[in-house]
Amino acid sequence: MNQIHNEQTKLLATGLNNVAVAFVVIGGVTPVTAMSFGVASAPSLSFGTVAFATVWLSAGVAVHWAARRALRSLKP
Structure with a gap:
């Protein structure tokens, strides 16, 4: 059963x-790609754009941390 648990956890x-x-x-x-294609210019790098990027990047870090945390339940 440990092997099944470990595979499901992974x-x-x-x-x-x-x-x-x-x-x-x-x-x-x-946002970087949009600026490189001219969809969003450098002046449009406003507080809203920075906040947007910060929220999504922070969410990515949090979900990655949760994935690492899940791996701690692996059984020998």
Whole structure:
């Protein structure tokens, strides 16, 4: 039963980490890409844009931390 538990835990951690990566892409990569394609210019780098990026990046870090936390329940 330990092996089943460990595999399910690893699957959960992988899923959570994939969500964390998506959050980082939304918050970090998307604004930079938008500016490089001219969709958002440098002057539009307002407080709202920075807040948007900060919230999504923080959420990504939090979900990644939860994935790492889930792995602590692995059994020998």
